[in-house]
Amino acid sequence: MNVGGPGRGRGGEGAADGGGGGGRRRGSPSGLTVGPGLGGRGPSPGWARRRRRRRVPGANEAAPARSPALTQSPRAAARPRDVTGRPRVMTPAAAPSPPSPPQPPGRPAKGKGQAQARVNLNAALVEDIINLEEVNRDLQTVMEALKDDFNKNLNIRTSAGALDHISVPTEDGKFSLNQLAQISMKSPQLVLVNMANFPECTAAAIKAIRESGMNLNPEVDGTIIRVPIPKVTREHREMLVKLAKQNTNKAKESLRKVRTNAMNKLKKSKDKVAEDTIRLIEKKIGQMADDMVAEMDKQLAVKTKELLG
Numbered sequence: 001m002n003v004g005g006p007g008r009g010r011g012g013e014g015a016a017d018g019g020g021g022g023g024r025r026r027g028s029p030s031g032l033t034v035g036p037g038l039g040g041r042g043p044s045p046g047w048a049r050r051r052r053r054r055r056v057p058g059a060n061e062a063a064p065a066r067s068p069a070l071t072q073s074p075r076a077a078a079r080p081r082d083v084t085g086r087p088r089v090m091t092p093a094a095a096p097s098p099p100s101p102p103q104p105p106g107r108p109a110k111g112k113g114q115a116q117a118r119v120n121l122n123a124a125l126v127e128d129i130i131n132l133e134e135v136n137r138d139l140q141t142v143m144e145a146l147k148d149d150f151n152k153n154l155n156i157r158t159s160a161g162a163l164d165h166i167s168v169p170t171e172d173g174k175f176s177l178n179q180l181a182q183i184s185m186k187s188p189q190l191v192l193v194n195m196a197n198f199p200e201c202t203a204a205a206i207k208a209i210r211e212s213g214m215n216l217n218p219e220v221d222g223t224i225i226r227v228p229i230p231k232v233t234r235e236h237r238e239m240l241v242k243l244a245k246q247n248t249n250k251a252k253e254s255l256r257k258v259r260t261n262a263m264n265k266l267k268k269s270k271d272k273v274a275e276d277t278i279r280l281i282e283k284k285i286g287q288m289a290d291d292m293v294a295e296m297d298k299q300l301a302v303k304t305k306e307l308l309g
Helices: 006-017 045-051 132-153 199-210 234-267 275-308
Strands: 167-170 173-176 182-187 190-194 219-221 224-228
Touching: 132 234, 132 275, 167 199, 199 224, 234 275
Parallel strands: none
Antiparallel strands: 167 173, 182 190, 190 224, 219 224
């Protein structure tokens, strides 16, 4: 009997030929089998699993909660979580820094760039030991000399006044050029130096003008020295800056001499004055000298900017 109709006859024949065994239907994509002695088809276990569908929750139904232990590995499930339930990101702990060495008692720790405490000392209280006002006047004298040198000798445009303080060596000692000659400006490009009063010093005056560091090349005409003013070039500006640095270094050397002289005077009173008082005065003198050096550096920076334009 052909139960499956015209399209299922072969299955029945296969069943009959196979001695009651099930035959596979040709062209069937789902692996259907025919039961023993029947031409119909019956579902196989694989076909039943593919037919099984998951139930989708409705709009008002919440999705069933799934345990993290069922969806994560044991290592992931053991990770700590934040308040939202997400795994917390664990960052490696930084290596502990080595402990700083202990500082001796009564002495603050030294830090890079840490400003030292300024010493406030009344000069009248230590007047019997050393005259700090005199030391300050000596330091100010060096500073004023540097400023005067910057204003008169280090200018882009050389003027007649720039030659006044050029030192000229003579048999009777050193004299400034304006004490030996009459200096006048004939034109913006030419300065005249009249040596008629001291003609014997003409050669020394020419040498002093050439070695003044102002890039001057004087020419002699009897007792008249002609000094052409050089053009302002980049090389001339850089030469003036170099000269300004040299003069500043010389002024700093003069400051160190003033400081050394003050320290030597202070050492003579060590037997009569307490050691703490001597140390406090030394710090005060060093502080005064350092302040003057800082002021010189400031003046040099301003002059360099002016010369380089």
